Amino acid sequence: MDLNQDLGHPFVVRDFTGPLDLLLHLIRSHEMDIADIPIVPLVEQYQKYLDMLEELNLTIASEYLHMLAILLSIKARMLLPRTEHEIADPETDPRRDLIAQLLDYEKVKAAADDLHERFSLWSGVLGRPEPEGEAVLGEVSLYDLVDAFHKVLKSRKEREGPAFLPLPRPQVKDLMAHILAFLPRTGKPFPLLDILLQLKNGMEVITAFLATLELCRLQCVRLKQKGPGAEISLVYLKEIPTDLTFVEYL
């Protein structure tokens, strides 16, 4: 067949998983012999495909360009005159590595298809659920932390009596020391709520929120939680560095 003819829209834009996938598609769809790849038309088709991607404003992943470079270098080496002895020796064929890689990749694709089939067959099957069991202490998201403080602020609002006197503005620095003083040095988790409920007013709770964030940032404490919505605990890691300069937020 004439590979140089203009096929109009010779390519289907589909999701290739990589340059090897694309090459295999080109080789198959143009009925080329994989063991004896006609390198010139293959490079041409490959380049055409990349050009088309560019026209469609799609980003071309670097590995496609890497493969283009490999193809061009093979093409260049194929143009060099070779002795009869060299032609007879398959070891010196410039296409050798690429062909081996393509054949390997073909096996991967076949195995992947097979797994896909198994997956569609078995992934809809359900076994007995694993027990909840001992929850592992997991990571705490910022939203969990905000939630915890929100809860406290709400409960504080209900308890707060009429306050008239201007209160001394709590300092993040002081609250940090205050929070850290609660934590057992053994590294045993201490419930955050127990600290917060002892605070005097909403201002202190807000400052404690900032202080907790600051302690996390300085890696003086770690936050732990048994699961979504569960109690948040603090774990002591180290003392506050003494050489810190504090920026007061409030």
Added chain:
Amino acid sequence: MTKEELAGIVESLLLVSTQPLTGAQVKSAVEGADDALIDEAFEELQRRFQVHSGILLQRAAAGWRLVTAPQNEPPLSRYLKMTSRQRLSRAAFEVLAIVAYHQPITLPEISAVRGANSANAVNTLLEKKLVRIVGRKKVVGKPFLFGTSREFLLHFGLNSLEDLPRVEEMDAFKTE
């Protein structure tokens, strides 16, 4: 003890076990049951469940477990309010195939076979717990070595890795 009696006991064990039940576990739980009888009991049960419509006895991850019949997935997922079924990209299946057949293997080795960067696919598989880190290769940079997990066997209905269909060995992994 007859095969039928043991099959009854095994059925009860299966009902309460949340992990695949192994022959060894049956043996330690049932006095006087030998390996041959246990195998027969499992096979007897499997036959019984075959006539059932809703439950299957599946051989998976070196044990046996009760699972729902595949054809009942749609009503089950509605009942359990499950979001759409797990999906994997073609790239992920390729990576999984490479890991399954050539574990332990490093990310650069996987990428070399595929001719494409495979970091994203590996991360997805790690997240879905189909692939796990099994160690580090003792070469420069100590890259992680990846292997398949027990969840992989369960999700793909495999008893062991030996159940994977044989494939021709890849050139890149042929031992000299």
